[in-house]
Amino acid sequence: MSNCDFFPDAAGIRPIKYSDGILRLIDQRRLPTEEVWLEYTDYHEVAEAIRSMVVRGAPAIGVTAAYGAFFGAQASKAEKYADFVTEFEQVCEVLAATRPTAVNLCWALERMKSLVRANADQPVGNLKIGLEYEAMAINEEDIRINMSMGRHGAALLPDQVRILTHCNAGALATGGYGTALGVVRAAVAAGKQVTVFADETRPFLQGSRLTAWELHQDHIQTILICDNMAGYLMSKGAIDAVVVGADRIAANGDVANKIGTYTVAVLAREHHIPFYVAAPTSTIDLQAADGSQIPIEERDSREVTHLGDQQLAPTGVAVFNPAFDVTPARLVSAIITQHGVARGNYTEQLAAFVQKDR
Amino acid sequence: MSNCDFFPDAAGIRPIKYSDGILRLIDQRRLPTEEVWLEYTDYHEVAEAIRSMVVRGAPAIGVTAAYGAFFGAQASKAEKYADFVTEFEQVCEVLAATRPTAVNLCWALERMKSLVRANADQPVGNLKIGLEYEAMAINEEDIRINMSMGRHGAALLPDQVRILTHCNAGALATGGYGTALGVVRAAVAAGKQVTVFADETRPFLQGSRLTAWELHQDHIQTILICDNMAGYLMSKGAIDAVVVGADRIAANGDVANKIGTYTVAVLAREHHIPFYVAAPTSTIDLQAADGSQIPIEERDSREVTHLGDQQLAPTGVAVFNPAFDVTPARLVSAIITQHGVARGNYTEQLAAFVQKDR
Numbered sequence: 253m254s255n256c257d258f259f260p261d262a263a264g265i266r267p268i269k270y271s272d273g274i275l276r277l278i279d280q281r282r283l284p285t286e287e288v289w290l291e292y293t294d295y296h297e298v299a300e301a302i303r304s305m306v307v308r309g310a311p312a313i314g315v316t317a318a319y320g321a322f323f324g325a326q327a328s329k330a331e332k333y334a335d336f337v338t339e340f341e342q343v344c345e346v347l348a349a350t351r352p353t354a355v356n357l358c359w360a361l362e363r364m365k366s367l368v369r370a371n372a373d374q375p376v377g378n379l380k381i382g383l384e385y386e387a388m389a390i391n392e393e394d395i396r397i398n399m400s401m402g403r404h405g406a407a408l409l410p411d412q413v414r415i416l417t418h419c420n421a422g423a424l425a426t427g428g429y430g431t432a433l434g435v436v437r438a439a440v441a442a443g444k445q446v447t448v449f450a451d452e453t454r455p456f457l458q459g460s461r462l463t464a465w466e467l468h469q470d471h472i473q474t475i476l477i478c479d480n481m482a483g484y485l486m487s488k489g490a491i492d493a494v495v496v497g498a499d500r501i502a503a504n505g506d507v508a509n510k511i512g513t514y515t516v517a518v519l520a521r522e523h524h525i526p527f528y529v530a531a532p533t534s535t536i537d538l539q540a541a542d543g544s545q546i547p548i549e550e551r552d553s554r555e556v557t558h559l560g561d562q563q564l565a566p567t568g569v570a571v572f573n574p575a576f577d578v579t580p581a582r583l584v585s586a587i588i589t590q591h592g593v594a595r596g597n598y599t600e601q602l603a604a605f606v607q608k609d610r
Numbered sequence: 611m612s613n614c615d616f617f618p619d620a621a622g623i624r625p626i627k628y629s630d631g632i633l634r635l636i637d638q639r640r641l642p643t644e645e646v647w648l649e650y651t652d653y654h655e656v657a658e659a660i661r662s663m664v665v666r667g668a669p670a671i672g673v674t675a676a677y678g679a680f681f682g683a684q685a686s687k688a689e690k691y692a693d694f695v696t697e698f699e700q701v702c703e704v705l706a707a708t709r710p711t712a713v714n715l716c717w718a719l720e721r722m723k724s725l726v727r728a729n730a731d732q733p734v735g736n737l738k739i740g741l742e743y744e745a746m747a748i749n750e751e752d753i754r755i756n757m758s759m760g761r762h763g764a765a766l767l768p769d770q771v772r773i774l775t776h777c778n779a780g781a782l783a784t785g786g787y788g789t790a791l792g793v794v795r796a797a798v799a800a801g802k803q804v805t806v807f808a809d810e811t812r813p814f815l816q817g818s819r820l821t822a823w824e825l826h827q828d829h830i831q832t833i834l835i836c837d838n839m840a841g842y843l844m845s846k847g848a849i850d851a852v853v854v855g856a857d858r859i860a861a862n863g864d865v866a867n868k869i870g871t872y873t874v875a876v877l878a879r880e881h882h883i884p885f886y887v888a889a890p891t892s893t894i895d896l897q898a899a900d901g902s903q904i905p906i907e908e909r910d911s912r913e914v915t916h917l918g919d920q921q922l923a924p925t926g927v928a929v930f931n932p933a934f935d936v937t938p939a940r941l942v943s944a945i946i947t948q949h950g951v952a953r954g955n956y957t958e959q960l961a962a963f964v965q966k967d968r
Contacts, residue, residue, distance in 0.1 A: 284921070284922075284923060284924040284925075285921050418838075449930075451838075452812070452914065452922070452923075453838070454810070454812060454836040454837065454838060455836050457922055460914070460915070460922045460923040460927075461922060461923065464923050464924050464927045465923075465924040468924045468926065468927050469924075473928075474927060474928065475927075475928045475929065475930050476914060476915070476923055476927050476928065476929045476930075477914070477929070477930050477931075478812035478813050478837070478869070478870075478914060478931075479812065479836070479837050479838040479870075480809075480811070480812060480837040480838070480869055480870025480873055481869055481870070481930065481931075481932060481935075482873065483870070483872045483873035483876060483935065484869060484872055484873075484932055484935040485930070487872060487935070487936075511836070511838055511839055511842060512836075512837075512838025512839070512841070514841045514842055514845060515838055515840065515841035515842075515873060515877060518841060518876060518877055518880050519873060519876055522876050522880075556810065556818070556834060556835070556836060557818070557834070559917050559920060559922075560920055562917060562918055562920060563642070563643050564642075564810070564815055564818045564819060564917075565642060565810075565818040565819065565822050565823075565834055566642040566822050566823040566826045566827075567642075568826065569818075569822045569826050569832060569833075569834050570831075570832065570833045570834065571833065571834045571835070572807075572833050572834075572835050572839065572843070573835075573836075573839075574839060574842055577839075577841065577842040577845070578845075
């Protein structure tokens with residue numbers, strides 16, 4: 253198996269392609285005006301691709317990190333299992349340190365490490381082959397999971413629905429198909445009449461650059477707005493449901509997601525609009541009892557003060573740039589996973605969903 | 611009187627300067643990186659300056675339109691009063707049509723027309739002189755009003771206060787000193803310890819380009835954030851009060867202001883943070899019973915899809931770009947005017963404030 257392309261007919265772009273030992277990532281920083289694919293075979297470069305947001309989106313980061321871990325293993329000159337394990341764990345540490353909030357990164361690396369731990373009797377060469385297969389399996393499963401999640405989510409939506417989404421939880425944020433946008437795609441596939449309002453999502457503009465781009469490519473009706481317009485639309489009765497993704501979900505159902513998600517959730521509650529979170533079980537972190545235990549990444553001020561080379565703010569002004577926020581479980585109408593939909597008291601249901609993966 | 615510069619020591623830039631028959635506007639589209647002053651002597655060009663947002667902010671638009679009306683009058687070749695009036699009313703119509711939401715524009719033009727109406731016995735030459743004086747008076751009064759409003763507003767704030775503001779209701783939005791930022795300046799002048807969190811305010815970025823610029827120039831502690839970060843800050847207990855301006859206030863206290871203001875108001879209520887609106891009585895429109903009667907301007911989609919020449923969204927994507935929204939009176943903790951502070955049931959108090967101007 254050298255090519256990972258199991259769903260040629262699945263709607264939505266595949267942002268992560270692997271074949272013949274080469275990982276290809278679409279450079280998401282250059283969308284929507286340029287479609288540039290970058291090639292990787294070195295785990296340090298993969299780590300930098302995650303850090304610099306060539307690839308972003310919790311599931312996509314997990315998939316990419318898995319390939320990165322394989323490249324790290326591949327490059328190892330260790331012959332003994334113990335040496336190989338030590339080296340491999342260091343590789344995984346480098347990859348894990350690239351982005352702090354999304355837990356799928358750790359989940360994917362943990363899965364790669366488990367394979368190594370479970371096969372201490374194997375020669376190093378076999379472990380390397382196994383890790384390549386495992387990375388491809390994580391990639392392939394992610395798409396299958398998203399399609400399953402999409403069906404569960406679509407069932408929650410009326411036949412005519414105007415959906416607000418924030419950031420990009422689409423094909424580009426995953427192995428393919430998407431989480432929140434997987435729900436959108438499944439609703440469209442089920443014959444529902446769907447309009448998506450896409451928050452542009454400052455400062456990185458994942459909404460205008462990525463969500464609008466991939467939905468536009470799939471001919472799904474999309475209307476782009478600035479983040480601060482969502483409240484006005486809701487007050488005018490123009491939104492029927494909110495569907496977003498997640499970077500980490502705590503055991504109690506608190507949801508860390510792209511900055512601004514919390515504001516959308518408060519607005520949805522104010523206007524009695526359901527607020528749905530679509531995420532695979534790999535996004536659930538049972539170690540985090542609640543949202544207060546989720547680390548929130550702060551990013552460079554330049555993301556706010558500049559756009560490309562264009563300066564938007566006076567030189568020297570102070571900036572606060574948190575990349576994520578936490579939406580408390582009480583504002584979440586339902587959490588959509590590949591195993592089904594959790595509602596109400598999340599603690600038991602999320603734990604049961606995670607149990608199904610074991 | 612040929613120079614309108616009564617408050618040389620007032621903090622904050624004067625964005626509208628008039629002397630010797632020439633109106634000078636700082637081009638707010640080029641801030642914060644370039645400080646360019648444009649000169650006007652023709653009312654058509656003044657109208658275009660308002661339309662294209664060389665100058666923006668409800669009070670500043672009013673002041674500018676008053677000078678525009680004077681230029682229109684000045685250029686008239688009419689010798690008879692009746693001809694002059696007809697021509698002058700047409701000039702005012704052109705100016706009034708430039709921006710639909712801010713009512714100060716109509717208020718200022720109405721004041722100019724009243725002067726003409728009240729002096730039907732005067733030769734046209736005298737009317738022109740009178741109109742020049744009236745425009746300068748509107749300009750000068752605006753600053754005085756803002757300083758008065760600032761004192762009333764500052765009294766509402768604690769001695770240590772972290773204020774969130776949206777858009778630019780500063781010196782740049784007025785004749786000088788500012789409405790919301792007038793409150794900030796007055797609080798600083800009163801010795802309070804003030805930190806301002808400035809929403810960048812997409813799509814036109816009045817917050818990052820203008821508010822951050824003018825506060826930074828005045829050495830007032832300012833932290834720039836994206837619009838979608840305000841909710842997170844509030845949830846962390848980092849905001850003590852919200853102070854914004856207004857483009858039009860209905861008789862019942864509903865407030866039309868820059869898009870996103872409504873969202874900030876919903877967030878403020880959710881977090882039990884006072885939400886203050888600072889605006890001169892010229893912003894109050896007693897003809898509009900409530901917010902539903904205020905026209906909401908929609909602007910070009912390019913404001914959302916592009917920044918300068920840089921394309922942010924895929925070609926051909928649909929955009930919704932309302933420039934304002936309406937915050938219902940129930941979410942407004944107090945309305946600060948030059949005559950004092952209105953709270954609770956606004957209808958009587960606002961009417962009484964407007965009455966004081968007559």
